[in-house]
Amino acid sequence: MSLLFDHVIGQFELDEAALYAATGEDLEESGPVVPARPVAEFADDHVSLSHPDEEWTCIPLHGDDSAVPTGSFVAFTDHSIRGPIFVFERDGERDFLDADDFGATRLADRIRFWHSDFVPETYPPTYDSPIDDSEPPRNPTGGALVEDLLEHVERERTATRDENRERTARRSATAIYDEGGDAVPELRPVGADGDGEYRFRVEVPEHLENRRDGDWAYFVESEFGIYEGNEVLVRRADGFDDSPFPIEATVKRIRGLNLWVTVDWADVDGATNVGNELSNGDETYGLTALLNPVPFDRERSAIEELRDHPFQAVLAGERPITFTNGAAARSDPFDDELNQEQQLAVEHALLADDLLCIHGPPGTGKTRTLVEIVRRAVQAGESVLVCADSNQAVDNLLAGASTTDDPDPRSLHAYGQHGDDEFTLDRVNEGQSANDVVSRGYSDVPGRAEVVAATNNSAATLAREFDLLVLDEATQSTCTASCIPLTRAKRIVLAGDHRQLPPYSASEEPPDSNYGHSLFEHLYADGGVYDGVGLQLQTQYRMHRDIAYFPNRQFYDRTLRNGRSIDALPDRPAIEGYNVGGRVETVEHSKANPTEARLVAHVVSELLDDVPADEIGVITPYTAQVARIREVLGDAVASADRITVDTIDSFQGGERTAIVLSLVRSNGDGDVGFLGRPTDGPRRLNVALTRAKRYCAIVADWHTLRYDADGKCTDLYDEFYQFFENTDRLNVVDPEFIPI
Incomplete structure (x- = not known):
């Protein structure tokens, strides 16, 4: 196919x-x-x-x-x-x-x-390339591109600050730190300097006192996530803030366990008394993050650079996109197992004078395709910048499943200086990586690397221009964040899936403009600036065909083909639904459903007869349900610590043999919360359904989902329900009979 x-x-x-x-x-x-x-x-x-x-x-x-x-x-x-x-x-x-x-x-x-896996030498004479040599713009943006991008940056800056203020309200710094948030639990005032800076000394938590052997350099940054330049909230250490606390401040310096802040006195009542208290008071304080301005400042700088950059005309749709670059002719194929669409994507990426968009749905071999593009570009004499929005996404392309002794052949690591030595590969800020292969193997890279990997944000530190930018997971990067690596390259390849989750936004509301979406969508997706500047990888190798059936029809317009036959688990359908009602609890700003958590644990306990624990994933839209499921699993299953339980958003890009999805919402009012939000509700469901290889279970109150009070996603969930009903795959469960 x-x-x-x-x-x-x-x-x-x-x-x-x-x-x-x-x-x-x-x-x-x-x-x-x-x-x-x-x-x-x-x-x-x-x-x-x-x-x-x-x-x-x-x-x-x-x-x-x-x-x-x-x-x-x-x-x-x-x-x-x-x-x-x-x-x-x-x-x-x-x-x-x-x-x-x-x-x-x-x-x-x-x-x-x-079948895509077999590539002919001779094609039918009537068969032609899906991409033309020159593609004119179809939806030019007009002349306000740069100003609109800058405006979006400032909206996101304000929304992020407001969200962090709201999220940490009425909570102590200790509680936020214990949950993994950016906060210093306790500091003591040391005094005030003459230039308006207030000095504090961090009280080291008892469990950390012997960890550093007296060396506290970068301890505050690495342990508490607080950096110079951060906007912060200074608050009472016990969490009982009385007016005017918490007060806004900016971290000016950090030296070991000492940090200096300046206070924004504009909105502080009793400024003199508060200043005296911060100078020499006996009370201890906590400090929580309000805003890290660096990403926003870097985006602004990149957008200003865009004014005089050739890509300004591309983003605005002021000129056609062409495919005449010589990198394809100057290089030879390496990976002879690429299928037809993958090979076509590689050829057009190397031909692109400006950009190519590669739509890679789950399991279609996007990463393998990008690795081939990088290898051939280097062979053609080009320098390559490889970026993504997160460290995890960068390291997935850089190292994949590599170990120190066994490079993953689907990763760049296998072909750099630690593998076949086709090129020198560097990683910017390798110390920020959670991947041992990356943090250990790329701390000392000799010379000027032909391939450099970095997050979008870290690309701002690079003082060189690259021939080619490969931006992976491009649909999870906003237009403004993508501008940072964009201004470091002559041409770009954007790869992602705009049918899965959009870029993160601090605002609950849909973006006011396309610039809150991804550059991929701005340029290529429905209504984008251009039309024929991309292609889709259409053969999926991950999922059993029954698991792929509904997502293929609902989200991909039936364009996906099954590349191989994948067996279901013994004695159970590849995908099935469970219909169960249950009481929903509100935990801070999140939701939990104890009944669904019990049913999930029961399903998992049965799966363990056929599937190793580390090949089972449990996903849900809500962080509170993650905590509840972990608690119930811990009591019910001996190997619970090997089972991945996470939010859908955190699991994007992951896969397991078996997936159990808990949708949580259950009420008589049809209130489904953000599951019914048209901008990302369907995309979140798509992510959830496409993580499984051989088995997928969906646990939900289908009455609630099908009768969404707002009616925005009713058709989606009703069609999903009908899919289970019509194929006899719906299990109706009485909560009284769940054996956990």
Whole structure:
């Protein structure tokens, strides 16, 4: 299943074709087994391939070593007695083979090029590239691009500050620190300097006193997440803030355990008394983060640079996008196992003079494709900057599943100085990485690296220009954040999936403009500045076909093909729903459903008979439900500490053999909260459903979800419910009978 097969189906005339007459040689075993059933399943979706008189799907045959159709076909049918079979003629009679047996024959070789994994040397003469050499803009933005970007930065700065203030209200610095937040639990005032700075000394928590052997350099930054330049709130250490506390301040200096702040006195009542108290009082204080201005300042600087950068015209749609670069001609393919769409994406990325967008849905091999682009660009003599919005996403492309002794061949690490030594690879701020391979292997990189990996934000520290920027997970980076690496490169490749979660925003409301969305969406997605500047990887290798069925139809317009057959778990469907009601608790700003947590634990306990604990994932939209499920699992399952339990947002990009999803919301009013928000509710559900390989369970109160009071996502959840009902995969559960 490929762009090529799509093209051939469009050209195929069934009434002019004939059922193939096979010979004995045709039915002999051949080389690699052809995934014939996925080809047939894809063909089955096309009415034009349905035989007028038989219950057949007719699959065109191509030549022995060419993708040019021959005018003959084989037929596929799911026979009521024999099961899935392929039909052909033999000795003047109809004959057939079991679908799996057929895939091993020479005859199956003549449908192999319809599957993306097999790449022909000769294409049909009518087949053409999906991307033109020159693509004009379709939706120019007008002349206010830079000003609009700057305005968005300031809106996000204000929204982030307000969100942090609200999130930490009425909570002590100790509580915030204990939950992993950025806060110093306790400090004592030392005195005031003449220039208006107030000095404090950090009281080291007892459990950390012996950790540093008296060396406190960068301790405050690494342990508490507080840095010079941060806007902070100074508050009573006991958490009982009385007016005018908490007060806003800015961290001016940090030296070991000492830090100096300046106070914004504009909104402080009794400033003189408070100043005296901060200078020499006996009371201890806590300090919580309000805003780190560095990312916003870096975005502003990059946007100002954009005024005179060639990409300003691209982002505004002021000129056409062209594909004439010579990097494709100056390099040779490395990875001969890339499928057709992946190879096409690589070629066009190397041809792009300005940009290419690669839409990579789950399991379609986006990372592998990007690694090939980088390798070939370096071979062509280009320098490459590799970026993503988070350290984790950068390290996924850089190191993947590599260990110190075994480089992951799907990662850049395998081809840098620690692997095949094709190029020198560097990582900016490697110390910020949680990946041991990265933090240990890239602390001392010799010379000027051909490939540099960095977060979008850290790219601001680079004082060089690159020939090519590869921006991974580009749909999770705002336009403004993407401008930082963008201004460091001559041309760019954006890769991501705009049908999954959008960039994080501090504002609860949808962005006022496209600049709160990703650069990928701004340039390429529906309504973007350009049209034909990207392509989609369409063959997924992760999920059982039944798991992929609903997301493919609901979120990807049926464009995904199943690249291989994946077995479900024994004695259970690949995907099933559980319908259960339950009381929902509000925990601070989050939600928990104890009944669903019990049912999740029960489902997990049964899964452990067939799936290792570390191959099970439990995901939910709410942090409070994460905590509740961990608690219940810890009591019910011996191996609970090996089971990943996390929010959907945190699990984007991850995968497990089995996934259990808890949707939490249960009430008589149809109140589904942000699950019904049209801007990201469907995208969050898509993320959740596409993490599983062999099994996916959805635990929910389907009455609540289907009768959303606002009606914004009612159709989505109702169609999902009908999918379970119509396929007999819905389990109705009485909470009284959950055995946990």
